[in-house]
Amino acid sequence: MYTQNIGSDLLFLKMGFEGSSKNNSSSVKEKLRERKTLFIILCLNLVFMLVEAIAGFFTGSLALISDAAHMFMDVFSIFLALLAIWFSLKPPTSRKTFGFYRAEVLAAFLNSLLLFVVSSGICIEAYKRFNNPTEVKSLEMIGVAFIGLCVNLVGFYLISGMNRENLNIRGAALHILSDALGSIGALLAGLVMLKTGWYYADPLISVVIAALILRGAWKLFSESVHILLEGTPRGVDIRSIEEAISSHKGVVNVHDLHAWTLTRGFEALSAHLVVEDINQGEKLTQEIKKRLYNEFNISHVTLQVETKRCELSSETCYETDSGAN
Numbered sequence: 001m002y003t004q005n006i007g008s009d010l011l012f013l014k015m016g017f018e019g020s021s022k023n024n025s026s027s028v029k030e031k032l033r034e035r036k037t038l039f040i041i042l043c044l045n046l047v048f049m050l051v052e053a054i055a056g057f058f059t060g061s062l063a064l065i066s067d068a069a070h071m072f073m074d075v076f077s078i079f080l081a082l083l084a085i086w087f088s089l090k091p092p093t094s095r096k097t098f099g100f101y102r103a104e105v106l107a108a109f110l111n112s113l114l115l116f117v118v119s120s121g122i123c124i125e126a127y128k129r130f131n132n133p134t135e136v137k138s139l140e141m142i143g144v145a146f147i148g149l150c151v152n153l154v155g156f157y158l159i160s161g162m163n164r165e166n167l168n169i170r171g172a173a174l175h176i177l178s179d180a181l182g183s184i185g186a187l188l189a190g191l192v193m194l195k196t197g198w199y200y201a202d203p204l205i206s207v208v209i210a211a212l213i214l215r216g217a218w219k220l221f222s223e224s225v226h227i228l229l230e231g232t233p234r235g236v237d238i239r240s241i242e243e244a245i246s247s248h249k250g251v252v253n254v255h256d257l258h259a260w261t262l263t264r265g266f267e268a269l270s271a272h273l274v275v276e277d278i279n280q281g282e283k284l285t286q287e288i289k290k291r292l293y294n295e296f297n298i299s300h301v302t303l304q305v306e307t308k309r310c311e312l313s314s315e316t317c318y319e320t321d322s323g324a325n
Helices: 021-059 062-088 102-131 138-160 167-196 201-228 238-246 278-296
Strands: 002-004 011-013 016-018 251-263 266-275 300-306
Touching (some): 167 201, 238 251, 238 278
16 A cells, blocks of 8 residues: 655645746736735725715714725725735745645635624614614715725726635625625715605615625635635535546545645645556556546645555545535
């Protein structure tokens, strides 16, 4: 029995496991560009957050105050995203052998929790306003909301060119998008109140915005938790992988099969193979490596080749229920 790591030809570089120094350099440049862009967005949001908060208290608009509170969360979330990028650029260590890729997933998870807090706070305050409507300075509210929308559109334009498969970037983008929705909501509420004097429009539109934020937060939360719990990568069918490996001539059995995501775009797999001839182990693993990469886009694979199936009671060997969720 021996272990053949078919990912051994992947270099352990500064960004972790990369196919080549060229790819590694490209990834580093992309992350540095993301860091620069996020810093610009952070500064824009920080300045306007202060303006909107002051304007919200001055006009008495819940929509503006809610949007300013949400923007505070945005500033914090973008800071988290920047921090996560900084960590992900750090090379692997003896204690963190995969590097710090998961920092980005963790930042996305924390951002989703912040979005839950923001949406809940907006709903609570809206409930109070429904019971006790407050007069709002509609014209000033419209002006501030318009400026806010412009700031958010600039931020969204800047972040739209980044890698949207990256959960960390998606979390930051979701905060900016929800801010843009908040500004649009404040504009609509201001126009309704200006024309009709119906002050219920302010808390009503705030609740709609909160619902939209909550919907996006749940998706981000569920996906980041799935990755943190070592769930099977999105779009990967573990049963199909098992069948693909088993179909190779010379493979008797596949067990202890696991596939997981380190961070979005970096999927890994490990499995035990029972083979007829141990001397064919090298050839089989290279063939399987190529197939897994071509068909499932999984490049980091570790296979343990065996001539006899290990006992299921073994603490180092587990049966995978490919039909389970």
